[in-house]
Amino acid sequence: MISVEHLTKRYGAHTAVDGVTFTCEPGTVTGFLGPNGAGKSTTMRMICGLTPPSGGSATVHGVPYRRLPNPGRQVGVLLDASAQHPGRTGREVLGLAAQTMGVDRQRVGELLDLVGLNATAAKRRVRAYSLGMRQRLGIALAMLGDPRVLILDEPANGLDPEGIFWMRGVLRDFADRGGTVLLSSHLLREVEAVADRLVVIGGGRVVAAGTKDELLAGSGVRVRGLEPDKLEWALTTAGVPVTRTADGAIVAQADAETVGRVASAAAAVLLELRPADDGGLEQLFLTLTAGQTVKEAVK
Amino acid sequence: MSVIAAPRLAGADTRPSIVRLTAVELRKMTDTRAGFWLLVTIGLGYVALAVIMLFAADPADLTFRSFFQMMMIPSGVLLPVLGILAATSEWTQRTALNTFALVPERSRVAVAKLLAAVALAAASVGVSLAVAAAGNVVGSALFDGAGTWNLGGAILPLSLLAQVINIVMGVAFGMLLMNSALAIVVYFMLPTVWGVLGEMVKALQTPAQWLDLGVTMQPLLEGSMPGQAWAKLATASAVWVLLPLAAGWTRLLKREVS
Numbered sequence: 001m002i003s004v005e006h007l008t009k010r011y012g013a014h015t016a017v018d019g020v021t022f023t024c025e026p027g028t029v030t031g032f033l034g035p036n037g038a039g040k041s042t043t044m045r046m047i048c049g050l051t052p053p054s055g056g057s058a059t060v061h062g063v064p065y066r067r068l069p070n071p072g073r074q075v076g077v078l079l080d081a082s083a084q085h086p087g088r089t090g091r092e093v094l095g096l097a098a099q100t101m102g103v104d105r106q107r108v109g110e111l112l113d114l115v116g117l118n119a120t121a122a123k124r125r126v127r128a129y130s131l132g133m134r135q136r137l138g139i140a141l142a143m144l145g146d147p148r149v150l151i152l153d154e155p156a157n158g159l160d161p162e163g164i165f166w167m168r169g170v171l172r173d174f175a176d177r178g179g180t181v182l183l184s185s186h187l188l189r190e191v192e193a194v195a196d197r198l199v200v201i202g203g204g205r206v207v208a209a210g211t212k213d214e215l216l217a218g219s220g221v222r223v224r225g226l227e228p229d230k231l232e233w234a235l236t237t238a239g240v241p242v243t244r245t246a247d248g249a250i251v252a253q254a255d256a257e258t259v260g261r262v263a264s265a266a267a268a269v270l271l272e273l274r275p276a277d278d279g280g281l282e283q284l285f286l287t288l289t290a291g292q293t294v295k296e297a298v299k
Numbered sequence: 300m301s302v303i304a305a306p307r308l309a310g311a312d313t314r315p316s317i318v319r320l321t322a323v324e325l326r327k328m329t330d331t332r333a334g335f336w337l338l339v340t341i342g343l344g345y346v347a348l349a350v351i352m353l354f355a356a357d358p359a360d361l362t363f364r365s366f367f368q369m370m371m372i373p374s375g376v377l378l379p380v381l382g383i384l385a386a387t388s389e390w391t392q393r394t395a396l397n398t399f400a401l402v403p404e405r406s407r408v409a410v411a412k413l414l415a416a417v418a419l420a421a422a423s424v425g426v427s428l429a430v431a432a433a434g435n436v437v438g439s440a441l442f443d444g445a446g447t448w449n450l451g452g453a454i455l456p457l458s459l460l461a462q463v464i465n466i467v468m469g470v471a472f473g474m475l476l477m478n479s480a481l482a483i484v485v486y487f488m489l490p491t492v493w494g495v496l497g498e499m500v501k502a503l504q505t506p507a508q509w510l511d512l513g514v515t516m517q518p519l520l521e522g523s524m525p526g527q528a529w530a531k532l533a534t535a536s537a538v539w540v541l542l543p544l545a546a547g548w549t550r551l552l553k554r555e556v557s
Contacts, residue, residue, distance in 0.1 A: 041557075045555075045556065048400055049399075049403045050399055050555070050557070051556065051557065052555070065403060066403040066404070069313060070311060070314060070315060071400065071402075072400070073311035073312075074311065077400045079396055080393070080396055082393075083393035083397065084392070084393075084394065084397075085388060085392040085394050086392065087392075088330060088331060092330050093397075096326060096327060097397065097401060099319065099323050100315055100319070100320070100323050100402065101315065101401060141397070145311075146311075
């Protein structure tokens, strides 16, 4: 359980995080979405007590992170996979953390197996690791203390498609066993497949939050007709808000039955009629954060 | 997945003890290439100096004591670099993110680093004794050396104190400057510049006797602390060790980790 209340971080005149509030329940994966520079990493660092907030508070299982006696055993944290000493071997990185947390050394080997770093890779220095291997090492590090909460910042960066698929499985399994996962990404696709809940942030503010289904419900149905103009006219006349997509299809803000009845009454031949979820979240994401990316990029 | 489903391990609600954190910091000081080779270099330095003494020194000077005194040079120069790196590498290699995620009470990490530094200083004195002993044996057997075993007076604890002051000063500079290259340069340059100024500028000669750490530490390495030696050492240490340590400590507690 992670609880974030009105977290705010100001750097001089710039407000990086502005009153962010959300909770992550046990048994769920929460996707923390936003363009680069939206304040995701700052928020996560504040949750983990690494950045002092200018306002607000965050707790893990009801306790501020910095008051956890042995935080590695409660919360698995992966904030930046490249923040490792390049001169240490993968095994040594895990060994140090295991010693700090007081977990059995044998778990190091188990976790290396779990994340698919073989004996050769474990013996190599992190300097020689690809970003994907560093992410795997970081996930091993996060799970080493057998925590009940995972906080992962862009863990899919640098993973190959197989690796992303594997990671989804690990996180899903972790949540299904009662764990709490907060995972950030600037890529929707990554999160869409695994998250139960979404928190979308733009310009330091939460712009949308809820279950994935809730957020997608408003995206309507996608319909394509033999004569698009006729179909669009019929829908508009029936009072259904519509938008045309680039490929000539229509996204209608109504359920499939309504759209079907309108088409039938107008004798319009339908070629396609389905929920517009495909890309719906993308649309939402783009709309909600429109302009933010550019603003951040030139900052 | 059975790995993660294992029953919860014991100790989840216990703070890692300071002893454990110190052991971790010692391990971190020695498990990287830089740390490992610095230690190897110090060890080789001991042996090289012992060999040079055997061939170059007057046989009458080949004693346990003089070997031991010579051994203080490599550790005196290089151990502080290990101390500096222990503090700075957290930032230059960005491992602070992991360190402070696992131990959010940063003061405890700082204490552990200082204790690890002291332990390393003690270990170096131990190895110095061993190499000095070997040198003395070889000296008396093959080089007609005096071979006396009397260390004399308080040279052992005083030398240990000198090594501790040096390495703690390194940790303090590292904690304050948070950058390896900068901290190493400043650590070696600043006292040297001050030392040179102290000798050149007349007005600085008296303060230099109290504030030049090199000068005030000299009696430690010679094994006796006459007159005002302790007061002078304390003054210089306060300026060069405690002051940067206090400032570095404050900075460590405040700095945002990213």
